[in-house]
Amino acid sequence: MVGTPATPLSKIQRTPSSTPGGPKVREEKILVTVRMRPLSRKEQAMYDLVAWDCLDDFKIVFKNPNYERPTTSYTFDKVFDPTCSTQKVYEEGAKDVALSALTGINATIFAYGQTGSGKTFTMRGISENAIKDIYDHIKSNPERDFVLKISALEIYNESVVDLLNRESGSLRLLDDPEKGTIVEKLAEEVVKDSQHLRHLIGICEAQRQVGETSLNDNSSRSHQIIRLVKGICHRPLRVVSEKVQAVAITLTQNLVDLAGSERASQTNADGIRLKEGSHINRSLLTLTTVIRKLSGGKRSGHIPYRDSKLTRILQHSLGGNARTAIICTISPALSHVDQTRNTLSFATSAKEVTNNAQVNMCCFSTARFPLGLPFLRLSVIPVVSDKRLVKHLQKEVARLEAELRSPDPSCLRSLLEEKELKIQQMEREMKELKRQRDLAQSQLELERKSNKEHKGSNQRGPSSQIARCLSFPENESVSDFREIRPGNAVGRQAMVRQSVTSTDPSMLVHEIRKLEQRQRQLGEEANRALEVLHNEVASQRLGSKETAETIVRLLSEIKDIQAVSSIPEDIVIGDKANLKEEMTRLNSQGSAIASLERKLENAQKSIDILVSSFTKSEDTLEFKTPEFKTQFKKKKTRPFSLSNSANMQTIIRSPCSPLSSSQKVMEHDIENKAPNIPQSSVATPPKCHDNNSCFSSREGTPTTRQTNSVDVKKMQRMFKNAAEENIRSIRAYVTELKERVAKLQYQKQLLVCQVLDLEANDAATEQTDMAEQSPMPWHLMFDEQRKQIIMLWHLCHVSIVHRTQFYLLFRGDPTDQIYMEVELRRLTWLEQQLAEVGNASPALLGDDPAGSVSSSIKALKQEREYLAKRVSLKLTAEEREMLYMKWEIPPVGKQRRLQLVNKLWTDPLNMQNAKESAEIVAKLVGFCESGEHVSKEMFELSFANPCDKKTWMGWNLISNLLHL
Numbered sequence: 032m033v034g035t036p037a038t039p040l041s042k043i044q045r046t047p048s049s050t051p052g053g054p055k056v057r058e059e060k061i062l063v064t065v066r067m068r069p070l071s072r073k074e075q076a077m078y079d080l081v082a083w084d085c086l087d088d089f090k091i092v093f094k095n096p097n098y099e100r101p102t103t104s105y106t107f108d109k110v111f112d113p114t115c116s117t118q119k120v121y122e123e124g125a126k127d128v129a130l131s132a133l134t135g136i137n138a139t140i141f142a143y144g145q146t147g148s149g150k151t152f153t154m155r156g157i158s159e160n161a162i163k164d165i166y167d168h169i170k171s172n173p174e175r176d177f178v179l180k181i182s183a184l185e186i187y188n189e190s191v192v193d194l195l196n197r198e199s200g201s202l203r204l205l206d207d208p209e210k211g212t213i214v215e216k217l218a219e220e221v222v223k224d225s226q227h228l229r230h231l232i233g234i235c236e237a238q239r240q241v242g243e244t245s246l247n248d249n250s251s252r253s254h255q256i257i258r259l260v261k262g263i264c265h266r267p268l269r270v271v272s273e274k275v276q277a278v279a280i281t282l283t284q285n286l287v288d289l290a291g292s293e294r295a296s297q298t299n300a301d302g303i304r305l306k307e308g309s310h311i312n313r314s315l316l317t318l319t320t321v322i323r324k325l326s327g328g329k330r331s332g333h334i335p336y337r338d339s340k341l342t343r344i345l346q347h348s349l350g351g352n353a354r355t356a357i358i359c360t361i362s363p364a365l366s367h368v369d370q371t372r373n374t375l376s377f378a379t380s381a382k383e384v385t386n387n388a389q390v391n392m393c394c395f396s397t398a399r400f401p402l403g404l405p406f407l408r409l410s411v412i413p414v415v416s417d418k419r420l421v422k423h424l425q426k427e428v429a430r431l432e433a434e435l436r437s438p439d440p441s442c443l444r445s446l447l448e449e450k451e452l453k454i455q456q457m458e459r460e461m462k463e464l465k466r467q468r469d470l471a472q473s474q475l476e477l478e479r480k481s482n483k484e485h486k487g488s489n490q491r492g493p494s495s496q497i498a499r500c501l502s503f504p505e506n507e508s509v510s511d512f513r514e515i516r517p518g519n520a521v522g523r524q525a526m527v528r529q530s531v532t533s534t535d536p537s538m539l540v541h542e543i544r545k546l547e548q549r550q551r552q553l554g555e556e557a558n559r560a561l562e563v564l565h566n567e568v569a570s571q572r573l574g575s576k577e578t579a580e581t582i583v584r585l586l587s588e589i590k591d592i593q594a595v596s597s598i599p600e601d602i603v604i605g606d607k608a609n610l611k612e613e614m615t616r617l618n619s620q621g622s623a624i625a626s627l628e629r630k631l632e633n634a635q636k637s638i639d640i641l642v643s644s645f646t647k648s649e650d651t652l653e654f655k656t657p658e659f660k661t662q663f664k665k666k667k668t669r670p671f672s673l674s675n676s677a678n679m680q681t682i683i684r685s686p687c688s689p690l691s692s693s694q695k696v697m698e699h700d701i702e703n704k705a706p707n708i709p710q711s712s713v714a715t716p717p718k719c720h721d722n723n724s725c726f727s728s729r730e731g732t733p734t735t736r737q738t739n740s741v742d743v744k745k746m747q748r749m750f751k752n753a754a755e756e757n758i759r760s761i762r763a764y765v766t767e768l769k770e771r772v773a774k775l776q777y778q779k780q781l782l783v784c785q786v787l788d789l790e791a792n793d794a795a796t797e798q799t800d801m802a803e804q805s806p807m808p809w810h811l812m813f814d815e816q817r818k819q820i821i822m823l824w825h826l827c828h829v830s831i832v833h834r835t836q837f838y839l840l841f842r843g844d845p846t847d848q849i850y851m852e853v854e855l856r857r858l859t860w861l862e863q864q865l866a867e868v869g870n871a872s873p874a875l876l877g878d879d880p881a882g883s884v885s886s887s888i889k890a891l892k893q894e895r896e897y898l899a900k901r902v903s904l905k906l907t908a909e910e911r912e913m914l915y916m917k918w919e920i921p922p923v924g925k926q927r928r929l930q931l932v933n934k935l936w937t938d939p940l941n942m943q944n945a946k947e948s949a950e951i952v953a954k955l956v957g958f959c960e961s962g963e964h965v966s967k968e969m970f971e972l973s974f975a976n977p978c979d980k981k982t983w984m985g986w987n988l989i990s991n992l993l994h995l
C-alpha cells in the first residue's frame with residue numbers, strides 16, 4: 032500500500048507567494064528535493080540491493096527486496112533518480128533559490144544526508160552552476176555594479192575555522208543586534224572574477240577536514256559553509272538628490288555542505304573518526320530538532336538554535352529572512368535503509384518549515400570599494416515602504432552634504448604627510464640605485480682595462496664582483512645574481528670562496544654602514560607607528576590603562592635604540608676599509624636589532640589587546656571607561672546629554688574620526704550642549720559635584736532626547752568603525768615593520784658570513800688556485816651540489832613541493848649554476864642557524880626560539896596531509912594500487928594515501944627516492960615534469976628568509992602555477 036508519511040502541500044501552494052517585483056516580504060516553504068545516487072562500486076561488489084524506487088518526479092518509495100508490494104512513499108518538491116545529472120538537480124532544485132540572491136533576497140542551499148550519499152558531489156556541481164549564473168547575470172546587467180565577496184568556514188568538532196585563513200584558529204560567534212549571529216574575524220575576500228571565485232572555492236575545499244572512513248574514502252568531517260556576499264548597485268537614481276549615487280541591495284548566498292550523519296557501527300570509526308562522528312551527529316541532531324520544531328508551527332515556542340554552532344550560524348536560513356533549498360542525498364542500498372529513512376523523515380519535516388524572506392535594500396554613499404565600484408557604507412535595512420526609504424535617503428543626503436561642507440583638515444594633513452614620506456623614501460631609494468649603477472659602471476671599466484692587460488684571464492667577470500656583494504635594499508631580492516655566470520670551480524666551498532674573494536672589502540664596509548642606517552630608519556618608523564597608536568589611545572581613551580602605559584614605555588625604549596646609532600646620512604668609505612672594526616660595530620648593533628624586534632612584537636601584542644577590547648565591547652566606546660561608568664552610575668546621566676557633551680566634542684575632534692567631518696551637523700543637532708570645554712580637560716571626564724550643573728535625562732525635553740539618542744548612536748557606531756580601522760592600519764604597519772626588521776637581521780647574518788669567509792680566505796687562497804687550475808666538469812659538480820641540496824632540504828624540513836619544483840626545473844643545464852649556488856647558500860645558512868641558535872631562525876623568532884623548527888615541521892606535515900588528499904583526485908585507483916605496492920604500503924590499513932605521501936622525500940641519500948618522489952608530487956600538484964608551467968625565475972634567487980612566518984607554501988603561488 033502506498034502511503035504518505037506527511038501530507039505535502041501541493042506544488043502550487045508551495046510556490047512563493049510573491050515575486051521580487053511584488054510585495055517585499057514573502058512567506059514561503061523551504062524547497063526540499065531528494066537525490067538518489069547510483070549504487071557505489073563497493074555496494075555493487077557486496078551485492079547490495081537497490082531498496083528505493085523513484086515513482087515519478089515527486090515520489091520515492093521503499094521497495095521491499097523480497098519483491099512484495101511497496102509500502103511507504105514520500106513526496107517532495109522534486110525527486111531525482113540516479114540517472115539525473117547534477118545540472119538537472121541545480122536547474123530544478125536550487126537555481127530558483129540561488130538566483131533570488133541576485134534579486135534582493137538572501138539564499139541558502141544546503142545538502143543533507145548520510146555519509147557517502149553524495150552531498151559533496153552534489154554541492155560541487157551546485158556551486159559551479161551558481162557561479163556561472165551569477166556571472167551571466169552580472170554580464171547581462173551592465174547598468175548595475177556588482178561587488179562579490181566570499182568568506183568560508185568549517186565547523187569541525189564544534190570549532191569554527193576560517194577556510195580562507197586557517198591560521199586564525201578557532202573563531203568565536205558573536206550576536207549582532209542587526210545582523211544576527213556573526214563569526215568574529217572571519218576573513219572576507221573580494222572576488223575579482225569567476226576564475227578567482229572558483230580558485231577560492233578550490234582553496235576552501237582543499238583546506239577542509241577530510242578523512243577516510245569505510246563508507247567514503249574522502250569523507251568530509253566537518254560542515255562547510257561558503258558565503259557569497261553580493262552588493263548590487265542600481266545606477267539609475269530612484270530618489271530626489273544627486274548626492275546619493277545609487278540605490279542598492281546587498282545579500283548573502285550560503286552554500287552549505289554538511290558533514291554526513293553516520294553510524295559508528297557502519298563506518299567502523301574509532302579514535303579521531305569516532306570523536307568527529309559524535310560531534311557531527313550531535314550538531315545534526317540539533318538541526319533536526321530545530322527543523323522539527325519549526326515544521327510543527329512552533330515558531331513562537333523555543334527553537335534551540337543556540338544548541339549548536341551550525342544552527343546558530345544558519346538561523347536566518349531556518350525559518351528566517353532567507354529563501355532556502357535543501358537537497359537531501361540518499362544511497363539506494365538496502366544496507367543503508369535506516370539511514371535513508373532518517374534522511375527522508377528529516378526532508379519531510381523540512382518541507383513544512385516556512386521562511387520569511389524579504390528584499391534587502393539600502394542606499395549607498397559615494398564610498399568606493401576596492402574594485403573601484405561604488406559600494407555601501409551604511410548598514411542594510413530591509414525595505415518596508417517607499418516612504419521609509421525616502422526618509423532614509425534624505426537623512427543620508429543631509430549627512431553627505433555636511434561632510435562635503437566640512438572636509439576634515441586633520442585627515443587631509445596626515446594623508447599629505449604620508450605621501451610626503453613616501454616620496455622621500457622613494458627619492459632615497461633612487462639615489463641608492465643610482466649610486467650602485469655608477470659603481471657597477473666604474474668597475475666594469477676597470478675590469479675591461481685589466482682584461483685587455485691580461486688577455487685570457489677571464490676567471491671572474493666584473494658583474495660578479497658587484498652581484499656577489501650583498502647589496503639589496505629592503506623588500507628586494509638579489510636579482511643581480513641572475514646575471515652571474517661563474518666560472519668553473521671545484522665543489523661548493525670553492526664556489527663560495529670564489530665569490531667571497533671577489534668581494535671588495537670596501538663594498539662590504541659600505542653594506543655594513545647601510546645596514547646600520549636602515550636599522551636607524553626602522554627605529555624611527557617604529558617610533559612613528561607607536562606614536563600614532565599612542566595618540567589614538569590617548570585621544571579616544573580606548574583600551575586599558577596598561578595598554579597606554581606599555582605604548583609609552585615602548586616609545587621611550589625605541590628612542591633609546593635610535594640614540595645608539597649615529598651614522599651620517601652619506602656613507603663615505605676611505606680606501607682602506609677596516610673590516611674588523613666594522614664587524615665589531617655591526618655586532619654591537621646586533622642586540623639592538625633583536626631588541627627592536629622584541630619591541631615591535633610587544634607593540635603588536637598591545638595592539639591586539641586593544642583590538643580585542645574593542646570587539647569585546649558590546650557597549651558604546653564611551654561607556655567603556657571606568658570613569659564614565661562610575662559617573663554614569665552615580666548620576667544616571669544619559670550618554671551625551673549635557674554633562675557628557677565635552678566628551679562628544681573630543682570624539683568629534685579626534686583625528687581622522689569620520690565624525691570630525693560632520694562636526695557642524697553634530698553641533699547643530701546636539702541641543703543643550705555645554706559651553707566648550709578645553710580638550711585637555713576631557714581626558715578625565717569632569718566630575719559632576721553639583722546636580723544642577725549636570726543634566727539628567729529627565730531634564731531634556733522628550734524631543735531633545737529623541738534627537739540626541741538617534742544621532743548619538745549612529746555617531747558612536749561610525750566612530751567605533753573609524754577607530755577600529757585606524758587601529759587595524761597601525762597594526763598592519765607594525766607588522767610590516769617587523770618583517771623589515773627581520774629582513775635586516777637576515778641581511779646582517781649574510782654579511783657576517785661573507786666577512787668571515789673573506790677573512791678565512793687568505794689561508795685558503797693557495798688551495799683555491801690549485802682547484803681553479805683543475806676545474807671539475809659542470810655535470811659532475813651539478814650532481815655533487817644536487818646531493819648536498821637534497822640533504823639540506825631534508826635537514827631543514829623544506830616544503831616538498833618546493834623540493835619537487837626545484838628538482839624538476841634544475842637538471843644540470845649550464846645556466847642552472849647560479850640557481851644551484853644560491854639554493855646551496857640559502858640552505859647552508861639556514862642549517863647553520865638552526866644548529867647554532869638552538870634550532871631557531873634568529874631573524875624571525877623574537878621571543879620564541881624554538882618556533883622555527885617546529886613550525887617548519889608542522890608546515891611540512893600540513894603539506895603532506897594536503898597532498899594525501901589529492902592522491903585520490905589525481906591518481907586513478909590502478910595507479911594508486913601500483914604505488915602502494917611499490918612503496919610497500921600494507922594492503923589493509925588506515926590512511927594509505929597519507930602513508931604513501933609520508934614516504935616521499937624521506938631518504939636524502941637515495942637519489943632514486945628523490946627522483947620518484949618528485950615524479951609523484953608533480954602529479955599530485957599537477958605540474959608536468961618538464962616544469963612547463965613553472966618558470967625558473969619563480970625562484971628569484973631571493974634571499975628572503977625561507978622561514979618566513981607566512982603560510983607554509985603560499986596558496987597563491989602553488990595554485991596559480993599548478994592550475995588548481
Ligand SMILES: Nc1ncnc2c1ncn2[C@@H]1O[C@H](COP(=O)(O)OP(=O)(O)OP(=O)(O)O)[C@@H](O)[C@H]1O
Nearest residue numbers: 068145146147148149150151152247250251290291
Ligand atoms: N549522483 C552521483 N553519481 C555518481 N557518483 C556519485 C553521486 N553522488 C556521489 N557519488 C560518489 O559517491 C562518493 C561519495 O560522495 P560524496 O563524497 O559526495 O559523499 P558525501 O555525502 O559528501 O559524504 P561525507 O558525508 O562522508 O562527506 C564519491 O565517490 C562520489 O563521486
